[in-house]
Amino acid sequence: MHRRMEWIYAWLLLTPALILLFAFTHYPAVTTFWASFFSTPRGRREAEFVGLENYVTLLEDETFWQVLVNNAWYAGITIPVSIALALIMALWVDGKLRGRSFIRMAYFAPTVLPLIAVANIWMFFYTPGFGLIDQVRGLFGLGEVNWLGDPDLALGSVIVVAIWKEAGFFMIFYLAALQSIPPSLREAADIEGASRWTYFRRIVFPLLMPTTLFVSINAVINSFRLVDHIFVMTNGGPDNASSLLLFYIYETAFQYWETAYASTLTVVLLLLLSLLAIGQFFFFDRKVHYR
Amino acid sequence: MKGVGIEVRALTKRWEETTAVDAVSFSASAGQFTVLLGPSGCGKSTTLRLIAGLEEASSGQILIDGDDVTRQPPNKRKISMVFQSYALFPHLSVAENILFGLKVRRVPAREQSDRLEKTAALLGLSDLLKRRPSQLSGGQQQRVALGRAIIAEKPICLMDEPLSNLDAKLRHEMRIELRALQQKLGLTMVYVTHDQAEAISMADKIIVLNGGRVEQAATPRALYETPASLFAARFIGTPPMNLLRLARQDGGWMIAGDAAPFAKQFEGPLPDELYFGVRPEDLSLAGEGGVPAVVEAVEYLGADNMIDCRIGTERLTARLPHHFKITPGETIRLTWAPGAAHLFNALTEERLEEASRLLARSAGPPRDETRELSAPPASAAQGPR
């Protein structure tokens, strides 16, 4: 009897969250999956079941493949570079500036700013001729560069902004983790004559593993999710050179109104993300020591 | 790894406005167990960390085995250290924790495993080598920290309150083990504690620190029998020594607030106030004579009773065998053995060695005649409460 009551309470407490979760996450996900097997409804024409036709289109869609390759580069560079940068900055700040919150705040600033604002700042850096970068280049007698307009440079320029934004965010997590390592561990290592590098490699780095796992999962998700700055800076161009999967989904759905095909692309994105997340857990599981 | 000696000369450590260690000098002889003892915040840990090289001295010198190591890094100082928090590496197994230093120094693998085996056997850790520190009890963690220190085979071992996280029973066992281990290995041990019982039971020599300065450096026995200052007298012993204020009165001395002369004049230049010290366990009931004291409270401890009493305005505690039936309000007559009396200068707080000896010899427990001259019948003067 008593147990029954507890169950009822539990369900009552869970219900609001469950309703929201189902209404806004699970139900749309399932309908998206469902929609990917139908044609796009146009005017009076209803959506028809077309089986795997959308998926065949996808395989033959050159833009899709280009966007996927772009995204692979985007992820492949932003993830390791922003994590490495975050770790290096955290180590530096932790060692030299223990307790100086202002400096930490300065590092954190890119994270507080919305990505759109960050993109605007960087637009100023990148502007050909007038931009900060070109002005500095001018001092050395170097010519103008159209950072965002050149198909070879656009993706790289967008990647730099993402790294700039992400590294500060991840640094905060590393900093918190570093500050939770008792200083006596460093002292114990000093007494044994361990070098700074040995101490980092054998003690600090392994102790940071849970943070690295957390940060890298975030980084993976962000590498598919963070596309706001593309709207401001390049709009995917030139010629899809800086377009990413999510941006392409947006274009397909809300500019070309190919909702069925956009659903198909979304299913692919979800699939990719789940595979990556599962892979990461397995990869890290053996290497992470949770305290 | 026979121990080597440490000498500390006028060592000082200052942070902006605090002076944690103030011109501290002492020596720790080779193969001896030296304890740094003092209340919280007196600079024990700082002194130890200065010896270890984890803090940089503001001034002064540290000599280890005759060499000046004041500016040397920790690993050049022939020391190993056990931290209060143990500082075990949480992600490494017991074996890896113990071997950490040997690996850093690239000791050959064969030798590593031999030494690990020996150390683990010595500390009873052989079955725990694969565990992580979080899977060990406090006492076991303590042993691992100890193992990491002794496998290094350094001649000096420094310990900062290594037993403070253990329960009373385990602490007692580890005290005995540590002492035995130190003697077996012939280590020079410098051991920090704020627990005077721990210090007395383990040390060859105790350095009493107070406010960053050395109050006294002596063997446990000397510290107990002839405390060099009021501070040392108060700090050693449970309960600590009774200290009663003596005031000068017509060419003699009397206990503050008491009506009866206590002792004759001592020779030498003395201030107007002295402290008379006697340990609770040195007090006994006088058959005849003695100093009358009013009993205020009786605490029953089994074999002994702690009797809190008052003489004049001064309070004192006597430790008396339980078969004396004593009740609060009663007046008892206290006496003590010659040699159990201590006198301190109330201004400088230093021990008055000469006067203490005189007091022991002549005045002692004051003789009846002197007392009878002016003392009203004690029981009438102070009624029961």
Ligand SMILES: Nc1ncnc2c1ncn2[C@@H]1O[C@H](COP(=O)(O)OP(=O)(O)OP(=O)(O)O)[C@@H](O)[C@H]1O
């Ligand atoms: N890093 C520091 N910066 C400033 N002051 C410090 C620092 N470390 C210690 N102190 C001060 O130095 C004094 C001595 O500290 P220390 O840690 O040596 O005391 P302790 O005798 O070990 O005390 P405890 O028994 O509480 O461990 C204290 O007043 C402390 O506040």
Ligand SMILES: [Mg+2]
């Ligand atoms: Mg301390």
